[in-house]
Amino acid sequence: MKKLAMIMAIGIAAISLAAGTCFAEKIVVAGSTTVLPIAQKTAEVFMDENSGVDISVRGGGSSVGITALIDGNCDIADSSRPIKDVEIQKSASNGRDPVAHIVALDGIAVVVNKSNPVSRLSKKQVRDIYMGKISDWAQVGGKPGKIVVVSRDTASGTFEAFGELIMNKEKVLPSALMQASNQAVGQIIGQTPSGIGYVGLGFMSGELKAVEIDGVMPSKETVLSGKYPVSRPLFMYTNGKPQGVLKEYLDFIKSKKGQELVETQGYVGLK
Amino acid sequence: MKKNITQNIGFFLLFACIIATLFFLGTIIYFIFTRGIQIISWEFLTQPPRNAMTEGGVAPVIVGTLYLTLGAMVFAVPLGLACAIYLCEYSPKSIVVNIIRISINNLAGVPSVVFGLFGLAVFVNFLNFGVSILSGSLTLGILALPLIISASQEALVAVPHSIREASLSLGASKWETIKRIVLPTALPGILTGVILSIGRVAGETAPILFTAAAFYKRGYPKSIFSEVMALPYHIYALMTEGTHPDKQKAIAYGCSLILLFLVLFISGIAIYLRQRQRSYHG
């Protein structure tokens, strides 16, 4: 019994020592589930090219990532929103200095079923639909029928962005179907002729039709040029200016090859 | 006569109940098995995930689950066993013992997500272990603790008093009696409890959600302070956070089959052991 305890104690001490010293080439990425596929794919290819590097990628959410960065528990914090004032203050008191890197753009497409004749809406019309002021497709030039409103759940980053860009902080009507993922929203709209929803551009599929917002169709070009009104930048935060492998990894993401990978994941590259 | 008709209908309904139970649960296993087996191959079991987790295998994921489970047991087995020994062998029958017993029972009923929050607040943030195998193992260990304690307690209570007294009367001390006589006799029962809790811990997701799980990692974990991929979390992440649902669904089926196989196999051993002990003791 005693011996066992001794061996265990020595073992644990040895492992923790090893952890502290010999894995300098380790990068821990944590945060937003929206940025997760970008971090995962780029990490994979980056590790293929640099065999000495060990990158681990974790989701959790934007706040988890930024909190971890403040506490020194990760090297890169993924975030689908800019850092908040409270978080900047906290960083300062922890002696940390978050630096933002924009790694991709995410366009949020307002989608309807492909059989729906409506193909353009104004920002105000979308807002009225989501507030419940407009409840029939006939009111916006479609076939008469009750509009089935589908939204992301209130805790998601996509919901937050949609709320800011479209809703002007008005509340989404309570009877909207609140879905936990982009996939679920896409699936519902694909099967519901009278539905309306919104998904990240990466989640468009053949069953869905994106509508023009204020006369602009969401696409790579319109998001890049800033014409399409419902888009947001995606961030990675580091503590101070990145150095060494960390810098190489971020440079890789921002490079042409990295941005191509970003697009294979369904997001809009920076160039 | 009417009496017997009621009886027949009643018995038929009971029969229908068990058939329905076995049918539905069988359906789950059937679907997971037939769809999962299609993707399982040597490569799937030995390779890391590739191409945005749409190809390759799940080797680091399986290893991660093994590490977490092992870590939880290293923590929970000695502690749980010691606790059971105290309750059965040392404690005077008192209110304090009753409080401990009730609190253990309650610990067993705490929702697993609450354990996760506790692990996040205490191990990850307060003790600053970060999101790591250590934090995850400790959290899972606390979850396993009540299972191990109550199983060990049951096994210890079943040891007849007469052999304890015989040992003590031969001049052995209390600890010697426990070490040489009581523990060996109770061992099969304790083992059953431990194995059952291994099965439970291996399949838990909510406690490791905030304390240990990584979405993607290439190699095997190198220290207890690194985060890991784990089978149950991997299934959840593939189904909700990936961008290639069609290809990732197949991998999720494969992971489910492996997890199901692992857990049923481990629990199967425990239940077999228990069954044998039951028929042994009559």
Next chain:
Amino acid sequence: MNYKRIKEKIYKWIFTVLAFSSLFFLVGIMIVLFKEGTPIFKDVGFFKFLFGSKWYPTYEPPDFGILPLILGSIWVTAGAIIVCVPLGVGSALYLNELAGFRQRQFLKPIIELLASIPSVVYGFFGMVIVTPFLQKTFNLPTGLTALNASLILGLMATPTVCSIAEDALSYVPRSFREASFAVGANRWQTLTRVVIPAAGSGISTAIILGMSRAIGETMTVLMVAGGAGVIPKTFLDPVRPMTSAIAAEMGEAPMGGDHYHALFAIALILFLITFVFNIIAEIISRRFRIKLGLSG
């Protein structure tokens, strides 16, 4: 001799300390939940938090009313009970009364084995098989609904309920049955009028533990309940039970902020609910044992 006595004392102390550490963990969990959860009651007000009907944690200003989440939990738990009580108790009665010795030796372990299927596997099954099925059958916009969660949770709790209820039935002394047969009752009458009442509190313990498992289950509801934080009107609406709100939103809640405290407060309420359930189960099962003359 003296050395030996000291050694004995040391061992006793070691075991005492370790035994109390399990108490420490339970108390620790309570302390953490209270410390991190109660600040929200000060900011929002206890009753407004508990009975507020709007859950908009990320809005400015946010709404922290968890009534929709509590109702979500209650709906899926109630639904699960409707599924698992007849199936679980019925199966237990069959095993105990009708199955032959060999059949029982074979089926009981299988039921116990099925109780160990991990919840994430149930959730996965619900997502890929039950969801499209429900959607087609009821012609719904989405199959991720309270009904789906109820079915899956109910199935999941069935083996547990069955196993505990069967244990309770097997404690009913033979003499009870024999006395009943002796006055001319048939097996069905004996079962419904003698055995079930005698084992009644044991069976209720099984049901309460099943409920406690259903209300605290996280992964399954997170995957299949649909996640709408609104008060459900029918079983075909998506719901967001308390556990899934915690698991889904913890990642998006800035640490130390109101949302973070609100989620801990939900966990606290959940903890208290299951705590009460478990205490009730404990009391009932103790009475049951005393009633049947078994040791407490």
